[in-house]
Amino acid sequence: MSEQNARLGILLMIATTLVFSVQDGISRHLASEYNIGMIVMIRYWFFAAFVITIATRSSGGLRAAIRTKQPWLQTFRGLLLVSEVCIMILAFVYLGLVESHAVFTCYPLLIAALSGPVLGEKVGWRRWMAIGVGFIGVLIILRPGYAVFSPYAAIPLLAATMFALYGLLTRYAARLDTAATSFFWTGVTGSVAMTLGGIWFWEPMTGPDWGWMAVLCLTGVSGHWLLIKAYDVAEASTVQPFAFLQLVFAGAIGLFIFHETLELHVILGAALIVSAGIFTLWREQQAKRRETRHKIARVRP
Template sequence: MPGVAEHPGPGEVRRRRLAGIVLMCGTVAFFACLDASAKTLALAGVDPLFTTFMRYGVSVVMVSAFINPVTTPGVVRTRRLWLQVVRSLLLFGSTALNFFALRHLQLAETLSIQFAAPLAVALLAGPLLGEWSSPRRLAAIAVGFVGVLVIVRPGVGAFQPAVLLSLGNMLCYAFYLIATRKLAAIDSTATTMFYSGLAGLAVMAPLLPWIWSDPASPGLWLLLVGVGLFGTLGHWLLVLAHARAPANVLAPFLYTQLLWSVLLGYLLFGDVPHRWTLIGGAIVVASGLYLLSQERTRRPA
């Protein structure tokens, strides 16, 4: 009937959700390849700061080809320029700290610590966003951070100072997520994507003479371009996935990245995750899934 919006039937909804789940699995596979490429470059002697610069340099070029003032008029107009700049710097800092940490830590170890970012967001959302957590959610957050302590194991002989870099990555990413949520209410998604890598690149550009690396083989140059491609394609698939399925359906599949990290770590670097990493990672993931279930109860799809 003209003028009446058509609603997809149950079969179409299921197909779209399945497509979203497949896209989300592709997303985490790209992100795992990104980390594996960054670790390979770091072990080959490439400065992680230069790898970070290439990560966002390639991304900015690719995004700007589709989102720019010509194709998207008004995309540079933002109501919170300072927050866009801070968000971009937090994203850049998070990536740089992660790449530095990957020189010394296993892929599964850094990722397990980064999975605590949603827990930190849930804890910080109260004072920063006015979204206070219930006692049950606070208990889940506390358990999740216990999982991080199990991975890090401070005060024991196995403690590695590099985990501090990974913890810094997790905190930067948590504040980046909070900034993203605040901007979602005032700026368009296209505007936020346009600004994502610009501030970090502007800060790093003057440092290029000091951080420039001249990789010894064409393969390393391909990996440098690859970190940008993997990151950009991963985020593109993430957007496509969320266009087809609700976030609460897709979120649990983010944790499948841990499986990719374990597999790539073993195949490429011979890394076998320590049992404490697996135990702590399982605790962090379980806490995150519990918070997700509570979010579903508070906000039905």
């Protein structure tokens, strides 16, 4: 991978986190006025249209994207992600963007912790130490036992756990299905599920909020497109650490647009989580490089 590609991939990932942060801010605004199911349903209609368009233009067309050897797994992945989206928006409403994203940032640590039981991968003691440090950060943010612990504080942690499991199942699905197939099933399954549930909660929206709804759909499509391009031009290990910038961008929107407060315990906890997450990603990158070197050594005459 060239230095130019790496730089472009990093810029695309930064743009991705900015777009997704704007999406979260709009979701927070709309969810405070309308039913979450309806908002996510409309958002997924556009997402499904996007993945179908991508599928028709990919190799093999729509038929190849639909074809899967594990339909139940793909369906479960789609349901898991759309449920996580609903739960995370609920967290925005009750906790705000700052605290929700500070907790949600622990999802790479959850991926590392769950990669053993889900994928059978080996997690070394250094990564377990990082996972432990990260969860100390989560406890610092949530502060269980301090005054009256709000059960709402656990909502973004549940969302992070669901997103981590979704990521692991995506890796598992990749053993038999292409990325295009997984992407197609994610969008279409979520759209069908939200239509069946969300249509019952339809309510009229004001003209300005329909405008925000349109921007929400556009940010969803453009964010996923930027993410695809980022992984297309650069290695995941190069760009993934910059995904943590979503905490910064979303936090800024929460502070300056929604007038949320940034408390010291949230700063300290988030710093621990991000540091542990970056270390975990770095250890994973090192492990992959060692595995690659061993494979090369085995095939040499």
